[in-house]
Amino acid sequence: MTAPPLHDEPGPAEAETAPETAPETPVARGSDPFSGYQPLPDTYDEFFDASGRPHPSLASAIEPLREIGRPEFRRLQRLASSNFLRGGVTFSVYATGQGDPDRIFPFDLIPRIVLRSEWESVERGLVQRVAALNAFLRDVYGDQRILHEGRVPRDMVESSSGFRPAMRGIQPPGGVYIHVAGIDLVRDSDGRFLILEDNVRTPSGVSYVLENRVMMRRVLPEFGAGRVASVEDYPTRLYEAMEAVAPTRHGEPHAVVLTPGPLNSAYFEHGFLARRMGCDLVRGSDLFVEGDRVYARTTRGPRRVDVIYRRIDDDFLDPEFLRPDSVIGVPGLLRAYAAGNVALVNGVGNGVADDKAIYPYVPEMIRFYLGEEPILGQVHTYICERDDDRRYVLENLEKLVVKAVGEAGGYGMLVGPRASRRQIASFREQIAAAPRNYIAQPLVELSTVPTWTRSGVEARRVDLRPYVVTGDRSWVMPGGLTRVALVKGSYVVNSSQGGGSKDTWVLEDEA
Amino acid sequence: MISRVAEGCFWLTRYLERTETLARLLDVHHALHIDTGVPIQNRWRMLLEFTGREDDFAERYGEDAHCDGELVQEFLTWDEEHPASLYGSLRGARENARTVRETMSLEAWKAINDLWLWLKGPDSRRLYQRERGAFYERVTRSAYLFHGVSFGTMLHDEPFTFMKLGRALERAGSTARILRAHAALNGHEASDAEAAASCLAVLRCCCAYDPFFLSGMHPLGMRTVIRFLLFDHTLPRSVIYNLDEGRRLLFLLCQHDPIGLPRRSRSVLERLRGGLMQMDVRDVEQQGLKKTLAWTIEATDHLCDAIHDDFLAAPTPWLRHCVRALALTEGSLENRGWAA
Incomplete structure (x- = not known):
């Protein structure tokens, strides 16, 4: 096979932004990049078994990647980096105070592949978990049955830094606290999916999932053709969820995305989601509260706001409520929320549900609220x-x-x-x-996926953050954000610690 | 639309227009040849005068440094500290673009982001050293690209209208400033050759060289140049053209206003435009070109302030007042766009 056609000349920024590559070893064009690939001992590799043979169900999906030689792979990798930078798909690192604040999230061209048949139970498990966590929040900020019955210890809840006692008795619109959840999953040495962590406050990263897919289509347009589940639905689903919880009696609700501003590392994502949902992107100073209602400052005077997808932490949301020094919040916002005049996505006080010391009790919540056994295991x-x-x-x-x-x-x-x-x-x-x-x-021996490194393709550990969106029902994005620990031997996949990302394919099984 | 975002759109194009104008001015003055007869010391002073940075420059490099063309170009092109340099104004444009990115098309964003990434990288500096004219031309052409791409790929709705409004008012102001800077340096003692060279330079600075001759304006002289650059309704960089454009855009922006929303900017614009429409070049000569230009520049600034108050940063007490007024008649007004 020859290299896929390029739809774009490399941008002018390419020369300066291309990641430094190791001195090139002379490898013939078209030589199999996976030759000599070695899975790590006692670790599940998602492409190859211990003897180096591809898992039979993935063999045909992996095959085309073999035909791209190393120089071609490097070229495509540079093209992808340059396109991310030109498109402004960056996260900002202002805190370090050196270099360019706009960095791209390193992207690895080898996709991570999950079969549809494996994914289905993951999907059910996630919906179940989010339902239980949401029921827990409703209970903790309501009757507190689970605490009265001693199934979750009261002191663990009350000592949680995410617990907001002032929110007790306030029913969020539709009873939904967790409109957007990012539940981190890993695969253990047997390849089983396990829940590692819940994120139900303001989980980020979903824009990279969509942008990674766009990039993949662009640089390797021929792969996975027709068998990969689309991820493009996400903004539509999120907007539908926001519409579903809008406390509105007049026409189309006015929904906005609330950002701390361009200095926030996820600012690109805030703008991205606003753009894809056709919402206004606002900062705290663009909103004000009058008579317990929220209004936006527009070019035609005040305009009522019904739903806020907020990407500001609880503490900073309303200077009247928690942090009087917050300049990114909206004074009076929580009064309006308590009065039921505005929906906040996600709800306030969710931090008690994703507290890492509450996590061990989630299986108990599933049994208590849903009367079911947990579908997904945890650590x-x-x-x-x-x-x-x-x-x-x-x-x-x-x-x-x-x-x-x-x-x-x-x-x-x-x-x-x-x-x-x-x-x-x-x-x-x-x-x-x-x-x-x-x-x-x-320590969980996180599974590995082949990844491009300076010395060719090597096994690197990955995790997975799927996104669950809930309005009047829950929807799970197929796949999610795969983060990969680019540092050899590392278990830490976070972008702040040398992590990168991969496109994640939920692949239809072969008939 | 959100006022702050409208402000970002308005300033994005103002900064980009400044970048483009400065690049063109630098290019024109760099390319003024010996035979045009403009005294070397005036050639570069005009640019410092235009950007309002004469004192700034003298303080940093000494009183006579303005004869050093390389130094002036370096200062006006690369000074990272100052928002009026080419580098600084492009940074301003790109920063504003980043904060209104959600209203732009990907193509429009790339047009401006590519230029910024290039200017910030090593290639631009190399081109600057090797081929000065090509460097400035690359900047002006990228700005044209942005105008064309945004026109061809963005919704022609409010954000785009604010972009056009910012550009029109910036153009009106900078054409007046270019005229003023030249007038300041070409007093009565200028020879005929100098005056002619200066006229041509002014025309080039305003992209008006070919249009001037095409429009049948002659003879070439300060009087015809002033008439053309101030009063021609078909020249895209004349003052009046841009006030016409501003008037049309303000009309569009106010089209769906609820009844009773005050719009001071419209009357400020009418006064400025009306004042200019009543004049002709003889009136200008009578009251003095400098005075007319000073009045035009001041009124344009004043107009921008009024737009600010009307659209971009309405005072909070006034907004609260609107809401309370609304509460009295809730329902009847909600459907009219005030607080839907």
Whole structure:
């Protein structure tokens, strides 16, 4: 096969933005990039078995990739980077104060593939989990049955940094708290999907899923033809969910996306979603509250706002409510929310549901609220607040992964088997000082997918963040954001820690 | 549309227009040959005068440094600190574009982002050193590309109208400023050759060289040039053309206004435009070109302020007042666009 046709000349920015590649080893054009590929020991590789043969169900999907030689792959990879930069598909890193603030999220051209037959149970499992988490929030901010019955300990809930007691008794429109969930999944050494983490506050990353697909179609238009599930529906589904929860009695609801502004690292995504949904992208200063109703400042005077997809954390949402120093929020917003005059997507106080120390109780929630057994497994978790668990954790730090319950983005994390003695000692002190802030889990050997590196195609670990959108019913995006740890041997996939991403294919099984 | 976003659209094209105008001015003055007779010291001073940065420059490089063409070009092109340099104004355009990206087409965004990425990268500097004219031309052409691409790929609705409005008012102002800067440096003692060269340079700065001769304006002289650049209704960079355009755009923007919404900008524009329409070139000469231009420039700035108050940053107490007024008659007004 020859290289796919290019629809575009490389942009003028290419020369300066192309990632440095290692000195090229002379490899003939068309040579199989997977030759010599080695799966990691005791780890599930999603393309190849231990002997290096492709999994039979994926063989035909992988085949075309073999025919692109290394130089061609490098060229396409550069083309993709240049296109992301030109299109402004970037995340901003202003905090570091050096270099260009706009970076692209490294993109790997080898897709991650999940078969439709495997995906179906994942999909059901996610819908079930989100339903239980939503019921939990309704309960915790309502009658608190689950606490009265002792199925989830009251002190774990009340000590959670995401718990907002002031929200008790306030029913969000339609009873929906979790309109958008990003549930992180991993595959263990047997290839089973496990829930690693719930994100039900303001999960980000979905724009990269859509942009990665656009890029994939552009640089490798011939692959996966017709068998890959489309992801393009997402903005429509999100808009429908927003419409469904709008507390509106007059015509078409006015929905907006609320962003902290262009300095936020996910600003591209906020604009992207606003554009695709045909909504206004607003900042706090574009809105004001009068008579417990929210209005936007427009070129024709005030305009009523009914639904806000907010990408601002609870704490900063309303300076009257939590952080008086917040300049990105809207004074009075939560009064309007409490009065039922505006829907917030996601709800306020969701942090208690994705607290890492509440996570171990989610299977119990599924049984309690839904009367079902959990469809998806999760990772065993030690809660450092509990005496027995803490004792075990402190004695076995070098075997465990420790996570701070309130942190995200791969910060505040100890990977015991790969940590230095000093790091372990430091975590030991921190855990002893504030046990509620930590949980620990055994290290999961995250599955791997072949990935381009400076020294050819190698096995790199991945996770998966599918997105679940809920209005009057739940919808799961097929696939999701696959993040890949580009650093050799690393288990940490976060973009802030050297992670990249891949296009994720939910592939129809062959007949 | 959201006022802040409208403001971003308005300023995006104003900054881009500044970038383009400055690039053209630098190109024209760089290419003024010996035989045009413009004294070398005036050639570059005019540019500093135009950007209002004479003092700034003198302070940094000394009183006589304005004779050093390389230095002036470097200063006006690359100064990263100042928003009036070519680099600074393109950054302003691109920053505004980033904050209104959701209203733009991908093609329009790329047109401006590509130019910015290029200017920021090493290729632009190389071209600047090797082939100055080509460097400036690349900038002006990219701006034309943006105008064409946005016209061809964006919805012709409010955001685009604000972009056009920003561009029209910026053009009106910069044509007046170009005339003023030349007038300031070509006093009565200028020789005929100098005056002719200066006229041609002014025309080139306003993309009006060919149009001037095509329009049958003659003889070439300051009087005909002023008449052309101030009063010609068909020249896209004349002052009056852009006020006509501004008037049309303001009409479009106010078309669906609820009754009673005050729009000061429309009357400010009518006064400015009406004032110019009543004049002809003899009146200008009578009251002095400098005075007329100063009045035009000031009135244009004033118009931009009025647009700001009307559309882009209405004061909060006034907005709250609107809401309260609305509450009294809720329902009847909700359907008329006030608070739907």
